Amino acid sequence: MISNTTKLTRENFPINPERATLEGQNKYLGFWFFLCGETVLFACLIGTYLALKNSYSTGLSSNELFEYPLILIATIFLLTSSLTSALAVYEMKRFKFVNMQLWFFITVLLGCSFLALEVYEFIHYVDKGFKFTTSPFSSSFYTLVGFHGAHVSFGILWFLTLMLRNAKSGLSLVNAPKYYLASLYWHFVDVVWVFIFTVVYLLGMVG
Amino acid sequence: MQLARKQSLFKTILEYFVTVDHKKIGLLYLFSGLFFLVCGTVLALLMRIQLAVPENDFLSGQTYNEVMTMHGTTMIFFAATPLIFGLMNYIVPLQIGARDVAFPFINALGFWFFLFGGIFLYSSFLFGEVPDAGWTAYASLAVVSKGHGVDFYLLALQLSGAGTIMSGINFLVTIVNMRAPGMSYMRLPLFTWTSFITSALIIFAFPAFTIGLILLLFSRLFGAQYFNVAIGGNTVIYEHLFWIFGHPEVYILVLPIFGVFSEIFSTFSKKRLFGYNSMVFAVILIGFLGFMVWAHHMFTVGLGPFANAIFAIATMAIAVPTGIKIFNWLLTLWGGSIRLTTPMLYGLGFIPSFIIGGVTGVMTASAAADYQFHDSYFVVAHFHYVIVGGIVFGILGGLHYWWPKMFGYMLNETLGKISFAVLFVGFHTTFFVLHFVGLMGMPRRYFTYLKDQDFGDLNYISTIGSYILVLGLVLIVFNYIYSTVIREKAVNDPWNGRTLEWSIPSPPPMYNFKQVPQVNSLDAFWYEKMKGNSNMSSPDELSDIHMPSNSSLPFFMALGFFIASYGLMFLDKGSNNIAFITLVIGGIIAFGSMVLRSTIEDKGYYITKKQLSEEDPK
Numbered sequence: 050m051i052s053n054t055t056k057l058t059r060e061n062f063p064i065n066p067e068r069a070t071l072e073g074q075n076k077y078l079g080f081w082f083f084l085c086g087e088t089v090l091f092a093c094l095i096g097t098y099l100a101l102k103n104s105y106s107t108g109l110s111s112n113e114l115f116e117y118p119l120i121l122i123a124t125i126f127l128l129t130s131s132l133t134s135a136l137a138v139y140e141m142k143r144f145k146f147v148n149m150q151l152w153f154f155i156t157v158l159l160g161c162s163f164l165a166l167e168v169y170e171f172i173h174y175v176d177k178g179f180k181f182t183t184s185p186f187s188s189s190f191y192t193l194v195g196f197h198g199a200h201v202s203f204g205i206l207w208f209l210t211l212m213l214r215n216a217k218s219g220l221s222l223v224n225a226p227k228y229y230l231a232s233l234y235w236h237f238v239d240v241v242w243v244f245i246f247t248v249v250y251l252l253g254m255v256g
Numbered sequence: 257m258q259l260a261r262k263q264s265l266f267k268t269i270l271e272y273f274v275t276v277d278h279k280k281i282g283l284l285y286l287f288s289g290l291f292f293l294v295c296g297t298v299l300a301l302l303m304r305i306q307l308a309v310p311e312n313d314f315l316s317g318q319t320y321n322e323v324m325t326m327h328g329t330t331m332i333f334f335a336a337t338p339l340i341f342g343l344m345n346y347i348v349p350l351q352i353g354a355r356d357v358a359f360p361f362i363n364a365l366g367f368w369f370f371l372f373g374g375i376f377l378y379s380s381f382l383f384g385e386v387p388d389a390g391w392t393a394y395a396s397l398a399v400v401s402k403g404h405g406v407d408f409y410l411l412a413l414q415l416s417g418a419g420t421i422m423s424g425i426n427f428l429v430t431i432v433n434m435r436a437p438g439m440s441y442m443r444l445p446l447f448t449w450t451s452f453i454t455s456a457l458i459i460f461a462f463p464a465f466t467i468g469l470i471l472l473l474f475s476r477l478f479g480a481q482y483f484n485v486a487i488g489g490n491t492v493i494y495e496h497l498f499w500i501f502g503h504p505e506v507y508i509l510v511l512p513i514f515g516v517f518s519e520i521f522s523t524f525s526k527k528r529l530f531g532y533n534s535m536v537f538a539v540i541l542i543g544f545l546g547f548m549v550w551a552h553h554m555f556t557v558g559l560g561p562f563a564n565a566i567f568a569i570a571t572m573a574i575a576v577p578t579g580i581k582i583f584n585w586l587l588t589l590w591g592g593s594i595r596l597t598t599p600m601l602y603g604l605g606f607i608p609s610f611i612i613g614g615v616t617g618v619m620t621a622s623a624a625a626d627y628q629f630h631d632s633y634f635v636v637a638h639f640h641y642v643i644v645g646g647i648v649f650g651i652l653g654g655l656h657y658w659w660p661k662m663f664g665y666m667l668n669e670t671l672g673k674i675s676f677a678v679l680f681v682g683f684h685t686t687f688f689v690l691h692f693v694g695l696m697g698m699p700r701r702y703f704t705y706l707k708d709q710d711f712g713d714l715n716y717i718s719t720i721g722s723y724i725l726v727l728g729l730v731l732i733v734f735n736y737i738y739s740t741v742i743r744e745k746a747v748n749d750p751w752n753g754r755t756l757e758w759s760i761p762s763p764p765p766m767y768n769f770k771q772v773p774q775v776n777s778l779d780a781f782w783y784e785k786m787k788g789n790s791n792m793s794s795p796d797e798l799s800d801i802h803m804p805s806n807s808s809l810p811f812f813m814a815l816g817f818f819i820a821s822y823g824l825m826f827l828d829k830g831s832n833n834i835a836f837i838t839l840v841i842g843g844i845i846a847f848g849s850m851v852l853r854s855t856i857e858d859k860g861y862y863i864t865k866k867q868l869s870e871e872d873p874k
């Protein structure tokens with residue numbers, strides 16, 4: 050373990066900078082526990098959605114509603130952003146601060162594109178008469194997908210805060226865990242999207 | 257600590273607002289928990305007065321519903337939970353030989369979220385719109401409940417629930433990462449083990465409740481249709497979400513109590529806990545099974561015989577690890593040199609009371625019979641036996657046990673024993689008869705009953721019992737005050753204890769352990785005492801101690817969300833923009849503090865070697 054006062058260089062930078070200090074280890078472990086809770090959160094929302102997805106009442110049903118090309122593009126954006134954030138962490142471990150910031154910036158751009166498409170999707174559905182209060186199906190759809198969208202927005206804000214906050218100071222053993230965890234969070238949000246894509250959109254296709 | 261001794265009251269209070277010290281936060285939890293315990297007890301008394309005689313009009317039906325809802329909600333979320341968190345916060349780091357918890361800041365944040373949640377809930381009385389849909393807030397009642405009462409319930413629990421999840425994560429990481437050298441998992445004191453499992457249950461159970469609350473909130477505030485049965489909605493979803501959380505919640509509360517009593521039995525029998533390994537195993541098993549049984553609260557919903565059978569059997573299976581624990585406690589007592597101190601009396605009172613609660617629990621677990629018991633006073637009697645006879649006894653016993661450590665003076669033993677006896681008699685008088693009232697057919701959550709139903713006599717006895725019970729509680733609080741005035745000084749190890757917390761001064765210094773202790777065995781301190789050492793040895797030299805700095809941000813973050821909650825709730829009164837402005841102001845305070853938190857780097861400070869060695873070793 051290196052002390053806080055040592056000057057960090059490419060040579061002495063630890064292989065796992067996110068766990069090089071006790072504080073880092075605590076954050077790392079705590080964040081995994083947090084993700085356990087988040088998993089339950091989304092599991093409950095998905096369960097609720099599955100229970101209500103055929104209760105479309107007088108509104109649109111899932112196979113009349115979804116716009117698949119749009120969703121496919123959004124999905125590609127989000128999955129690619131997972132890759133770019135992984136590349137960012139790779140650069141972090143090599144102590145290449147600028148490259149890392151750059152990859153995170155691309156991640157944020159991709160995340161924003163995903164969000165923009167999602168907002169467009171929602172507006173489009175509302176125009177079709179599929180509002181939040183239309184049916185149990187519509188309420189549970191907007192809740193589940195919206196909840197995920199809120200997570201994406203939070204992730205974007207998190208990345209941006211980190212990048213701005215540390216733009217001048219460069220990489221340290223204090224902020225390395227923070228970057229690492231933000232990218233872990235981002236992967237998690239991505240994995241959740243894979244489930245939503247399957248359960249909501251693919252299953253919606255077959256009715 | 258000498259420096260901090262002489263300071264004004266104002267400064268002391270201020271210190272508690274900004275503290276990130278686990279001991280001070282523990283005390284904050286304990287005292288706010290005691291405050292809410294008093295509130296909940298007053299509400300309980302009101303109900304008992306109303307139910308003392310048939311066709312009473314002391315409380316109206318609506319008021320009764322409100323009092324009942326507030327009683328249940330207060331007792332579970334704002335009395336039992338914080339009291340247990342208080343003990344965990346104070347004791348767990350000491351038992352594992354740590355100087356603080358893993359996330360001191362988050363620890364403080366969790367507390368303020370809890371407290372503001374409680375204040376939010378109680379402010380409903382000021383607004384005159386009190387939650388009235390029961391502590392379970394089933395969707396079929398909660399969505400249609402008029403006024404803002406249920407919104408108070410929803411947002412208050414959302415706030416305090418967020419705090420609870422934070423604390424759960426904090427305890428887990430603390431126990432995994434902050435243990436002293438040599439403190440392997442199988443040397444953890446049982447209170448620490450149970451706190452560990454409880455925290456794990458918290459992070460898996462509370463999110464389900466969060467979602468349940470959100471669904472209700474969206475239904476009430478934004479017109480979501482999940483629960484609108486007329487167009488295909490489904491209210492049973494909420495019941496599932498609630499109980500997926502709710503059943504683990506009862507274990508969240510009772511497991512640490514099992515830990516408290518394990519410590520008490522072993523200390524006052526002067527024996528190692530019998531079957532330590534099987535105790536640990538049983539706790540883990542209970543924690544796991546606790547997630548498999550939630551539908552036993554829904555036997556009469558109509559899930560069908562197949563589901564009911566599975567959940568009935570799973571529920572009965574929990575009796576096995578619980579039985580293991582009871583027998584281990586009995587065998588710890590067996591052949592021990594027993595000292596009948598007040599904490600020990602609580603322990604001895606706990607065993608029979610908890611067994612009665614357990615037996616009625618297994619009775620309600622058989623689905624067919626539960627059609628008779630469900631929603632009757634039999635169930636009220638059952639859960640008060642485990643809650644009061646288990647959890648409340650455990651909290652009060654634990655407080656008496658650790659009080660000298662926390663404050664440096666003893667609680668009066670004579671008063672302690674008398675108050676326990678009164679409490680014990682009052683408790684059984686209140687709740688034992690309710691079993692029979694229930695079997696005779698009196699439904700729970702009814703504000704009155706008729707003259708010719710023959711429930712009158714037993715209810716009258718129960719009400720008298722509740723007066724005795726409350727007298728017991730008054731005596732206990734009196735003991736706290738009396739002993740504070742008398743201040744009979746406590747030594748470091750007043751009970752001849754076995755675990756690490758007894759090896760340090762009472763009350764412990766800010767940094768807990770001057771040098772991190774080396775643990776060589778289960779019951780680490782006892783082991784050293786048996787070897788003739790009066791202190792724990794340490795693998796390290798005396799060196800500077802790093803401490804986290806105090807911060808007012810946790811308070812302001814929670815305050816922001818608290819203010820925003822009022823705005824959110826009253827958004828429907830939209831003609832003037834006051835609600836919206838409140839929401840925005842709250843949001844700015846909350847997110848502003850978050851931004852401050854992430855931009856100001858907290859370097860902490862050091863207590864130097866010099867200061868440490870100058871300090872009085874007492």
Ligand code: HEM
Nearest residue numbers: 297300303324328331332336390391392643700701702722
């Ligand atoms: C101080 C002694 C207590 C007395 C005299 C008492 C009495 C009562 C009474 C009369 C009811 C209402 C039954 C009904 O109308 O259905 C009730 C409900 C309840 N009590 Fe207590 N209680 C006490 C302590 C506690 C404690 C310590 C807890 C939990 C930590 C607790 C948790 C509850 C719950 C969860 C309910 C159900 C509320 C509901 O139906 O929504 N009680 N209690």
Ligand SMILES: [Cu+2]
Nearest residue numbers: 503550552553
């Ligand atoms: Cu249960």
